[in-house]
Amino acid sequence: MKYSNATNYALHTMVHIMRLPEGNTIGVQELAEKQKLSPTYLSKILTKLTKAGLIESTPGVKGGYTLSRFQKDVSFLDVINAIEGDTNLFNCSLHHEGCQIEKVMRDAEENMKEELANQLLSGLVERIEEQHSKPISKEAD
C-alpha cells in the first residue's frame, strides 16, 4: 500500500521539464540520465503524462517533451492521477447503499486529495530554486 516508484519519477521529471528555459524541449534519454533510469522505462511514464495532458511530446529530429501549453497549473494530484489512475484507495466491491465504512474512508481520502490538488508544481519548483540559491546544503537533485 504505497505510491508506485513511477509516481516519484514522474514528479521529478515534471520538475526537470518545468525548469527548462521557455520554449525548450528535452528528450527522454537526457531525462533518464538525470534520474538514472532506463530510457524505455521512463518513456512509459512520459507517455502517461502526455496522455494526461500535462506535457506535450513531438517525435522526430528536433522533438522531445515540453510543458503543456494548455494545462498551466499542474498540481501534485494531476501527476499522481496520471500515473496511478484516478481510483480510490478503499474500494469495496459490494456497494451497499448507505455504506458507512466506505463513506468514512472516502471522506478521509478526499482530505488528502484536496491538499494534493492545491499543491501546484509551480510552487514546488519555486521552493527548490530558492533552496539552490542558498549555498547551505548540497542537493543531489
Next chain:
Amino acid sequence: MKYSNATNYALHTMVHIMRLPEGNTIGVQELAEKQKLSPTYLSKILTKLTKAGLIESTPGVKGGYTLSRFQKDVSFLDVINAIEGDTNLFNCSLHHEGCQIEKVMRDAEENMKEELANQLLSGLVERIEEQHSKPISKEAD
C-alpha cells in the same frame, strides 16, 4: 495502490465484535461465516488485530475474541495500521535534507490520517445500528 482486502475484512470484523453483548466472545469460524471467508485466512487478520491490541483472544474451550479492555476508542486508523502496517504512502529511499516533494506528499497524507484517527469505530457502529432500526433499506451486512 489501494488498501488490501484484509483491511476491509478487519473493519467489518471489528464491527461484528463491537456489536456483541458486553462480555461475550466470538470464535473465528462464526466471524468467517458472516463474511464468507475461510477461517484460517481470517484468523491471520484477527491475529494482527490482537497484536495491535485492538481485540483480545483466549484460546481453549470457551475462548474466542472480544474487544480489548484497554484500548477503548478504536479508530479507523488503528485498524488500518494494524493490517497495513504504519508506513507512508510516499517513500523516497534517498531522503535528501529539505526535500520539498516528500514534504508535500507527507503533509497531504497526514490530512487523511488525521481524519481516520478522528473517526472512531464506536461512531460507525452507532450509525449502522441507527440504519438498522429504520426499516428503509435492506442491508446485507
Next chain:
DNA sequence: ACATAAAAGACTCTAGTTATCTTTAATTGA
C-alpha cells in the same frame, strides 16, 4: 531517404496479496 525521437507491444522478473492446509500451543471441563 535518412536520421532522430516518441509510442506501442511483448516479455521477464520480483514482491506482495490472497488463500489453503497442517502443526503447535493454550485453555477449559470432565
Next chain:
DNA sequence: TCAATTAAAGATAACTAGAGTCTTTTATGT
C-alpha cells in the same frame, strides 16, 4: 490427567501488480 476446543504459527501455492528490458512501429525534420 485427558480430551475437546480454539487461537497461533508455519509452509506452501496461486494470483496480481509493479518494475523493468528489448524490439518494433510511427511521426517529424533535414
